[in-house]
Amino acid sequence: MELRDDELLHYITTEDPAEAEALFARAREVRSSHYGQDVYFRGLIEFSNYCKNNCYYCGIRAGNPRVERYRLSLEEMLSCCRMGDLLGYRTFVFQSGEDPWFTDDRIVEMLEAVRREFPDNAITLSIGERSRASYERFFRAGANRYLLRHETASEEHYRKLHPPTMSLQERKQCLWDLKGIGYQVGAGFMVGTPFQTPENLLGDLRFLQKLEPQMVGIGPFLPQEDTPFGKHPQGSFEQTLRMVALTRLLLPKALIPATTALGTIAPQGREKGLMAGANVVMPNLSPKEVRKLYALYDHKICTGDEAAECRVCMEGRIRNFGFVPNMARGDAAGWNRSA
Ligand code: SAH
Numbered sequence: 001m002e003l004r005d006d007e008l009l010h011y012i013t014t015e016d017p018a019e020a021e022a023l024f025a026r027a028r029e030v031r032s033s034h035y036g037q038d039v040y041f042r043g044l045i046e047f048s049n050y051c052k053n054n055c056y057y058c059g060i061r062a063g064n065p066r067v068e069r070y071r072l073s074l075e076e077m078l079s080c081c082r083m084g085d086l087l088g089y090r091t092f093v094f095q096s097g098e099d100p101w102f103t104d105d106r107i108v109e110m111l112e113a114v115r116r117e118f119p120d121n122a123i124t125l126s127i128g129e130r131s132r133a134s135y136e137r138f139f140r141a142g143a144n145r146y147l148l149r150h151e152t153a154s155e156e157h158y159r160k161l162h163p164p165t166m167s168l169q170e171r172k173q174c175l176w177d178l179k180g181i182g183y184q185v186g187a188g189f190m191v192g193t194p195f196q197t198p199e200n201l202l203g204d205l206r207f208l209q210k211l212e213p214q215m216v217g218i219g220p221f222l223p224q225e226d227t228p229f230g231k232h233p234q235g236s237f238e239q240t241l242r243m244v245a246l247t248r249l250l251l252p253k254a255l256i257p258a259t260t261a262l263g264t265i266a267p268q269g270r271e272k273g274l275m276a277g278a279n280v281v282m283p284n285l286s287p288k289e290v291r292k293l294y295a296l297y298d299h300k301i302c303t304g305d306e307a308a309e310c311r312v313c314m315e316g317r318i319r320n321f322g323f324v325p326n327m328a329r330g331d332a333a334g335w336n337r338s339a
Contacts, residue, residue, distance in 0.1 A: 001030070001249045001250065001252070003246070003249065003250065005202060008202050008205060008246060009198055009199070009202055011023055011242055011245075011246055012198045012201050012202060012239070012242065012243070012246070013198050014242070015238070020238060020241070020242055020245075023242060023245045023246070023276075024241065024245050024275055024276045024277065026245070026249060027244070027245035027246075027248040027249055027276055027277030028275065028276075028277060030248055030249060030252045030277065031248055031252075031277050031278075031279055033252070034252055034253050034333050035279050035333065036324070037322060037323050037324045038279065038323070038324050038325075038326040039274060039279055039280065039281055039318050039323045039324065039325055039326060040091075040255065040279060040280045040281075040326050040328070040330035041088070041089060041091075041280075041281055041282075041283065041311075041314070041325060041326070041327050041330075042089070042091040042092075042093050042124065042257070042280060042281070042282045042283075042330075043080075043081075043084035043087070043089035043091065043092050043093065043282075043283065043284075043285040043307070044093045044095060044282045044283065044284050044285060044286065045072075045077060045080045045081070045084075045092060045093065045094050045095070045285050045286055046095050046096065046284070046286045046290065046291070046294040047071065047072040047076075047077055047094055047095070047096050047286075048070065048071040048072065048096035048097060048099040048101070048102060049067060049069055049070055049096070049097055049290075049293050049294050049295075050069050050071060050096070050097050050099040050100075050101060051096075051097025051098050051099060052097075052098050052099070052100055053097070053098050053128070053162075053163075053165075053166065054162075054163045054165075055151075055161065055162055055163075055166070056160075056161055056162065056163075056194075056227060056228040056229050057161060057190070057193060057194075057221060057223075057224070057227060057229045058224070058227065058296055059224030059226065059227060059295045059296045059297055059298070060097050060294065060295065060296060061227060064226045064227065066226045067226075067293065067295070068293050069293075070290050070293050071099065071101065071102075072286075072287070072290070074109065074110055074113060076287065077094070077110060077114070078113060078114065078117065080092075080285045080286065080287065080307070081114055081117070081118060081121075081285075082117075083285060083307050083308075084285045084307065085118060085121065087307060087308060087311045088311070088327040089121075089285070089311075089327065090120070090121050090122060090327060090328055090329045090330075091121065091122040091123075091124060091145075091329060091330065092114065092118070092121060092122070092123055092124065092285070093124040093125075093126060093147070093282060094110070094123070094124065094125055094126065094127065095126040095127070095147070096126075096127050096128075097128070098127065098128035098129065099127075102127065104130070104134045104137055104138075107125075107127070107134075107138060107141075108137055108138065108141040111123060111125075111138060111141035111142045111143055112141050112142060114142065115141065115142030120329070121329065122144045122145060122329045122330075122331065123142055123143050123144055123145070124143070124144065124145040124146065124147060124186075125138060125143045125145070125146050125147070126146070126147035126148065126186075128148065129148070129170060129171060129174045130174070132177040132180075132181070135174075135177055135178055135181055135183070136181055139181050139182060139183060143183070144183065144184060144331075145183055145184040145185070145186065145214070145215070146178045146183045146184075146185055146186065147185075147186035147188075147215065147217060148171070148174055148175055148178065148185070148186065148187065149186070149187060149188035149189055149190075149217050150168070150171055150172060150175065150187045150188070150189060150204070150207060151171070151189055151190065151193075152168075152189055152190075152193065152196065152200055152203075152204065153168075153172075153189070153200075153203040153204045153206070153207035154168075154199075154200045154203050155168050155169075157193075157195060157196060157197075157200045158171075160194065160195045161193055161194070161195075172207075175187055175211055175213070176211075179211070179213075184214040184215065184331065184332055184335060185211070185213045185214060185215065186213055186214065186215030186216065186217055186255075187207075187208060187211055187213040187215075187216060187217075188215075188216045188217030188218050188219075189201075189204045189218060190218075190219055190220065190221040190235065190261075191218060191219070191220050191221065191235040191236065191239050191240040191243050192220050192221045192233070192234060192235020192236055192239065192240070193221040193229075193235065194221075194229050194232045196221075201239075201243060204243075205243075205246055205247065205250055208247060208250065208251060209250055209251070212251065213251075213254070214253075214254065214255060214331075214332035214335065215254060215255045215256070215257075215280075215332070216247050216251065216254050216255075216256050217256075217257055217259060218240060218243050218244050218247060218256070218259065219240065219259035219260070219261030219262055220234060220235030220236065220237060220239075220240045220261055220262065220265045221234060221235040221297075222234050222235070222261055222264060222265060222296075222297035222298065222299070223297065223298065224295065224296065224297045224298050225298055234265060235265070237262070237265050237266045237269065237272075240262060240265070240273075241262075241272060241273065241276040242276070244256060244258075244273055244276045244277050244278050245276045245277045247277070248276075248277030248278075249277075253332060253333040253334060254332075255279060255280050255330065255332055256277065256278040256279055256280060257273075257278060257280040257281060257282050258270035258271070258272075258273030258274050258278040258280070258281055259273070259282070260282070260284075260300065260301060260302070261296075261297065263301050263302075264297070264299055264300055264301045268317070270314075270317070271317055271318065271320070271321045274318065274321060274323055275321060280330075281314050281318065283302070283307070283310035283311055283313075283314045284302055284305070284307065284310050285307045285310075288303075288304070288305070288306055291303040291304075
């Protein structure tokens, strides 16, 4: 769908609930025309909270001495997968900080082990920026998808959220590399990060249109008290929902998760995300003991539940809103697995 800059800016900023509801209804129509009422389930495994980066917003940044650090062993990761597979998950998402202990060799070893045991499941990586050569190795070892939010498409804004050692250009290059290699790619951004303007959000949407990622992760900024942004206000729930809806209109076939951050900022936040055009949920498969430690922001939900409880809880929640759980691999519509 074509939308002009002024139209997008209008919806980015409107506070009229009736207008927002009309936008969500259009987004739901577009979503249903490609995916019906189906909501895809992905099992999330947060396997390390070590990170060499110092993003000003993130709770597991290297410079936060108050984080109790952990790494899952390969055996622990495989048990998460086994539990997930038993519960019906056909996509495993491996996410971590940028942890140098996980060299390319170690990631490849992990991918090969998971691929061997679960030949038909999709494997998604979300481990940050690496070289094109590393991404190629991971792809050959069995990874199919990669999540790397661009965070903000504006150079100026990016510099306000990250230390000078990090660059937006490199992050964007990673996304283009991943696409070129043949991954299904997920980009995305936070809503309401400090210093963000409506024009920045417009820029995020225009960047998504250019990149055409198969997946888009959008969540509100939530402060974590031990970070430089710990005292900044959280992002707006309503604005996050509008960004989900606008993304659905611009990228009709995208797989868009109703994120944990959305579930954290408001009761039934994830369900409302689905009502605004999202069509994926990512319940947690990480061992219960480490969930609290993967604290990107404060008050994260579902940290006390077992994987099986998350699966059942999420299914009930989405059915209550008229959606249908889909446990299949759920590649992007039109995606050709053998290509
Ligand atoms: N190291 C990986 C995974 C990052 S964590 C990578 O670089 O891609 C996944 C996402 O959590 C980040 O991309 C960011 O958008 C989001 N995030 C981090 N801190 C957050 C916060 N304080 N509030 C909301 N979302 C946050």
